[in-house]
Amino acid sequence: MIHFYRSILLKGLMLQLLIILHLPVIVSGRVSTVDFLDGVFRSQMKEHNIAGATFSMFSADTLDFTRSWGHSHVEVARKADGNTGFMIGSVSKLFVWVAVMQLVEQDRLDLNKPVNQYLNGFLLPETMKPVTMKHIMTHTAGFEDRFHLFSKNFDQLPEIETYLDENLPLQIFEPGTTPAYSNYAVVLAAYVVEQISGVPFNDYVEKHIFLPLEMHNTTFRQPAAYNIPEAKSRGYVFKDGRFVNPFEEFVLPAPAGSAVSTAADMLKFMKALLICKENEKGDKILKNETLGQMMGLLHSVHPMADGMAYGFMRMNYHGKEIFWHGGDTYLFSTAFVLVPEMQTGIFFSINTGQTDFSYRNQFLLILDYLNGNKKELNGNKRVNGMNHYAGTYKSSRRIESDYLKLFTSLMTVKVSGVTEGLLLSFTGDEPELFRPYDEDVFVSDYKKLIFKRDENGKIEELIFSHIPIMVFHKISFRENARVNLVLLLLVLLIGLRNIFIPLWRFIKGDKRSKEKYRWFLLFSGAAIWLFTLLFVTTFSGIENIIFERPSGLRLILVLPMVSLVFFVFAMIFWFQQGIGRRQPVSSTFWQFAGFLLMVAFYLQLHFWNFFYFWV
Template sequence: MKNWLVRWGIIAGASAGLAVAASAAPAAIDGRDLTAFVDGVMDARMRQDHLAGAAVVVVADGKVIVSRGYGYADVARRVPVDPATTMFRIASVTKLFTATAAMQQAEQGKLPLTVDIGRYLDFPVRRVSNQPVTMANLLTHTAGFEEGVFGMFVHPNEARPLGAVLKATLPALVRAPGQQSAYSNHGMGLAGYLVERASGERYQDYLARHIFAPLGMTHSTAEEPVPARFAANVAKGYSFAEGTLREAPQEIVNVAPAGAISASAGDMGRFMLAQLDGGRLGAATILSPSSTADMQRCHFRADPRTGCMGYGFYEQRIAGQRAIAHGGDINYAHSELVLVPDRRIGIFVAYNSAEAEGARDDFARQLLGHLFPAPPRLADYAGPETADDYAGAYLMNRRPYSTMFAALGLGLQLSAEATDKRHLMLFDKSWRQVGPGVFAADAPGGDDTRLIFRRNAQGKVTGAMISAYPYAQSERIGWIDTMPAAAFAVAGWAIFGSLLAALGWRHRRTPGGARRAIGLLVASAGLVLAGIGCIASRLIFAPEGPYGAGYTMPPAFVAGVVLLNLAVVALVIGAVLVALGWRSFARRRHSLVVIGYIVTGGTLLALLARWQLVGFAF
């Protein structure tokens, strides 16, 4: 649910790009051998990353073959992790249950996948095209929503019903449905709310009755905080700082269908077994075989060379195998579920530590790499293209567009640098070209991960994507929208602002319009400094990080925007006074300072307006 740029930065060893031959599976997986391998991987990573606790379950051929707990669910009380009963926050893996619930309602004819969702909602969703948003769009993250920051988390005493949350916080649609995949927590929240509307049951109650109970998932709940009967089972969250594990407060996900479930690894094993057996587990059936297959197949592929989106699942290629997966991340819990349907293998891993994001991303790749030999290394590209064609700046499409949070896009930029004719540097890693617009991670096993570039009809490079993460793409941007441009504008403003402040002090007793003009310009500089300072302080010093805005609209952000708008007013009035009294300024040696400040200050404020920090885009 968080840190999606980090998701791109981790080399996960996955792609559905150029075809590779499927490697032969072992005749049978030796449970003892695999358990020993898993123990080695987990023990090493737990020590390396200072993790509090973790749980793993692996299923194959209709049975559980690995079920292990590591470390502690409660460090202070020394309560060990039990894979059968310790409940981990699974975060966005919740979305697979939301998608399953939606498929159940579709099976019953109550919630067709390809019908305008507006028929079932009790509040409007403003369109940006004539094409309606459907449940299929929500389940594949192709509805066209911008990223919603506000309202994702809530304090326990401020929780509201799902419908009320979505009415208050649903982000805007910024593109027509079906054009691009752009991961949306609120979009999946809307899918869960549609399940509520169609079934007449609360989302949490629906999952309990129609998925958890039939599958015997006795240690799973979507309630937050968890019911009293589970309180002793939930793994506490931790972060590692100053040489010790520190207990963290529990995060309450305000948009429950996007990430509210707490579940044991054992229960997740039961869910995987059902998904791998056509929706059945023993005598229980949660989906028909056809609906289960439909949930797992490809429904949106942004580019033929990359992975695709199923309903809830996204496709990857790991160790030469087609896998479908979903990861889950909140601040103090990380998890991942990976299925290899053709091999009837399922993997689930969960951690209760902030530092576990890399560990969870690596685990399934290590395990499947142990079971299957690596595919053949792809040959280097020998065509006319060069890496220079793709060097430049790119911006993720999973971001806020229309609100003041659009400025966070400055931190979501990717910079690709050509190091030679056939190699790019991205995320501090080397990528070698293996085809037209296709680069493979230049590391052992890296051929499963592809960096894919897109061109438009005129042959211009317009965007990029990572094959392992088909739920988001990026758009190539010009220099004006980059972080260096922002830094250049700030530097110019700072230089002339400092000179202007000195000039204002020197002429503080000068009578007439010149003094007033300089005073207003100096005031605008102070307002810009204060505004940027308010916003930066929230981003840097907020304990929850920049997305702590999910708890409440940050007062520092609002104050910063107000101050920047006042700076525009002061700058414009000051510039008008300068123009009206130009003769007096023209006779002064320091007129270039005044002009320089107006130009650099205006440029900076124009850039801030481009990032929605000038205006009132709340």
């Protein structure tokens, strides 16, 4: 995950392509499918500075092809083609789910039994509520998230069991209730496959999925360039007017996102997942009955929400059920879509990361083509009291146990009431209007915004019908970004005062410069300033958040504790010195106010886990 909601936008282009590729049927003879695709991808690549893209599609009786644009290696002008390997990120998870369903098909795995029953060596701790494979496949195991997903160093890649042991998350939700997308849970599923089959996960998928489907250019192994015959595309960012390959990226929770594949191979995979008579290889990895089961509803948080299938995200668009998954690394972005009732599958991947590539602007127009005519949900019902829906909501996909809690809590959804309905905006995005549709339900085209209440009638949860992998909860006062920013600024001002006043008095020879508590306050303030500057500098970009922990991080995180220790000693000396000493009431008031402010600040540092420097 690079942009928290990029996977949501991926489906826009996929549906767009689904419509585009059927356009010759809707608008007879206007343009060929390939020509239309060329226009779409070339314009998008030019507008958003994308180096290369690869695409494949299958539609029974009509289309079966791959297409690529741009370059896989810009430096040597090597063009991408259908056999060029692209990192597919979280689309890798689909292979994990197929492996799981193979074991279910063989009666070697029960989706409803705790996974600990299948494990030797690593086990989930007994303090956790039991987690089943059904929970894992629907992202309802209750695990908190983990941010450090990638590494630039091949030597730092852990084995599956090591990763599970060293990155054990908190279980912050009751299993089977709240969806919270979890890469850790997918690694756990791969480990279950290893334990039951008795072979390493990479060997298992190669023997039981890639070999039967003749997917010779697909691998989970890292580095991938040494394991596939055709060249793997480099990943790029567009910087200073040119494409730059900054580094090679490796995935730490490997089974959850390390696969490299080609458009040609993914074409074979999508055929194997579609139940159709023309698919001669459909039974080679799963029986048709199992494929049908995989596309069934496994979990939904609300009757009006689309919910999760067996690892696939479901989306109902005007009566058509679409099963999809997106995948992002730092340098690649991918989507995979199946429309079983149309016997259609689509795959595409781009090799340029950190772009402003957005499918949302074209979303409504392209979806019109899919149905011929636009059929918006009727969103004109009047609802009084919009303000009680308003507020800032945080995702259930979040971190609670370490310092990165701050970053997940800042990625929020803001809801505000207006005359027409509710304005909703994700962090950094333009607001979108949702109109009243039913009690506690609002709509914008096919998307529903659903509010759940607790037993007392208060809003407790926000649900997007088309995002089954997470829900949203109202933030508390302590999590409010403005509150925390104001508190930080006030503390930094106090720290600045505590640094310069003792130094100024020392230079002037003022006898008050010998007061011990002032020097302890100086060191306390200096530690806070140093921590703030180093922390902001270290995490000013996304790299140090999603890649392995930056060097020197523990030194940075020890500074809040250093500041607290100096502050405690300062207060002890201040109290001892103040006994029997008269001073103006106003001076005492401001000193006491500063004391309370600092106490509030240290409590917030504890709330955000900044005292856990050993983690």
